[in-house]
Amino acid sequence: MTTYDIVESPDETTVFGYHDLTPPTLADVYEARSVVSRHLSRTPLVRSEFLSEELDADVYLKREDTLPTGAFKVRGGVNLCAGLDEEFRDPGLIAASTGNHGQSVAYAGRAFDIPVLVAVPGDPNPDKVAAMERMGAEVHPVGRDYDDAREWAEERARTEGYRYVHSANEPALVAGVATAGLEVVEDLPRVDTLFCPVGGGSSASGYCLTVGEMADADVVGVQSENASAMYHAWSEGHLRPRDDADTYAEGLQSRVPFALTTEILRERLAEMVLVSDERIEAAVETMLLEEHLVLEGAACASVAAALERSDELAGQTVVLQISGRNLAAEKLRAVLD
Numbered sequence: 001m002t003t004y005d006i007v008e009s010p011d012e013t014t015v016f017g018y019h020d021l022t023p024p025t026l027a028d029v030y031e032a033r034s035v036v037s038r039h040l041s042r043t044p045l046v047r048s049e050f051l052s053e054e055l056d057a058d059v060y061l062k063r064e065d066t067l068p069t070g071a072f073k074v075r076g077g078v079n080l081c082a083g084l085d086e087e088f089r090d091p092g093l094i095a096a097s098t099g100n101h102g103q104s105v106a107y108a109g110r111a112f113d114i115p116v117l118v119a120v121p122g123d124p125n126p127d128k129v130a131a132m133e134r135m136g137a138e139v140h141p142v143g144r145d146y147d148d149a150r151e152w153a154e155e156r157a158r159t160e161g162y163r164y165v166h167s168a169n170e171p172a173l174v175a176g177v178a179t180a181g182l183e184v185v186e187d188l189p190r191v192d193t194l195f196c197p198v199g200g201g202s203s204a205s206g207y208c209l210t211v212g213e214m215a216d217a218d219v220v221g222v223q224s225e226n227a228s229a230m231y232h233a234w235s236e237g238h239l240r241p242r243d244d245a246d247t248y249a250e251g252l253q254s255r256v257p258f259a260l261t262t263e264i265l266r267e268r269l270a271e272m273v274l275v276s277d278e279r280i281e282a283a284v285e286t287m288l289l290e291e292h293l294v295l296e297g298a299a300c301a302s303v304a305a306a307l308e309r310s311d312e313l314a315g316q317t318v319v320l321q322i323s324g325r326n327l328a329a330e331k332l333r334a335v336l337d
Contacts, residue, residue, distance in 0.1 A: 011169075035079050043066050048291060051303070064323055080165065088163035093164075096119045096153040097118055098250040099251070109136065121146055177203050180321075192218065194318070195321065204265060229257045230258075242256075276304075286307075296326050
């Protein structure tokens with residue numbers, strides 16, 4: 001069994017010698033697209049008539065929920081696994097996730113015949129767990145939240161030789177998810193503002209590298225008030241963790257800010273905003289009733305933020321990243337009730 005050394009980490013997560021914390025470039029994103037496009041179809045950019053009327057703007061939804069795993073992260077998993085060094089194929093990959101990152105790694109692992117172990121919080125979204133298991137991953141519930149699961153996965157990677165797939169400190173992952181931004185610019189060359197939910201920040205980083213740079217758009221990151229580690233890291237200039245991240249939108253859950261994505265966002269993000277869990281939950285209901293879309297809480301953070309800023313967006317061309325559809329059945333029932 002091969003084991004890998006832990007190296008000094010700029011944030012509170014574990015970093016191994018094989019991790020590269022150099023931010024990807026636009027060239028890396030184009031290279032990633034040559035990989036991602038062989039495995040995944042491009043996702044639609046659809047004008048929302050309801051939100052366009054509500055905001056007095058041209059509002060478009062980037063429908064990442066249409067990807068096979070139901071969420072944007074699979075782009076990154078495919079790109080990372082396609083370039084994985086041969087030495088990591090046995091015993092395989094390990095990741096920590098509230099669900100969508102784990103599904104990404106599980107999907108890519110199956111595609112490239114690499115075994116996958118995913119640590120999830122002790123009370124996970126059962127639908128996301130079932131999806132990971134259907135794709136062949138072994139799922140291990142542990143701890144109270146994402147960060148407990150992350151620490152468990154990091155220790156297993158250290159002692160058992162798995163290749164730890166960090167949820168953000170992975171340039172190949174960021175470049176992969178950034179391919180969505182290339183599609184936005186091709187479909188809609190002129191964008192004024194793009195709203196993107198932020199958990200670990202990989203997707204917002206990707207849009208900064210693409211839509212922000214190529215269309216000169218303002219990329220606005222959105223976090224829950226109850227899970228605001230990246231917001232404080234971005235606005236206050238540090239990488240200190242928060243005490244908790246107990247949010248309705250489990251896809252935004254992390255108590256720890258990540259070094260690679262924080263660096264990109266500090267340099268390129270126009271703004272980071274916070275929205276309440278109540279507004280996120282209301283946006284889930286709104287999108288179901290008005291757009292007939294079943295979306296998870298994290299996806300609707302961008303919707304909630306845009307609705308809060310309706311006066312500022314009038315007359316603009318606005319894109320909202322719809323990051324995923326994996327709403328837990330119990331939350332869907334609550335909305336329907």
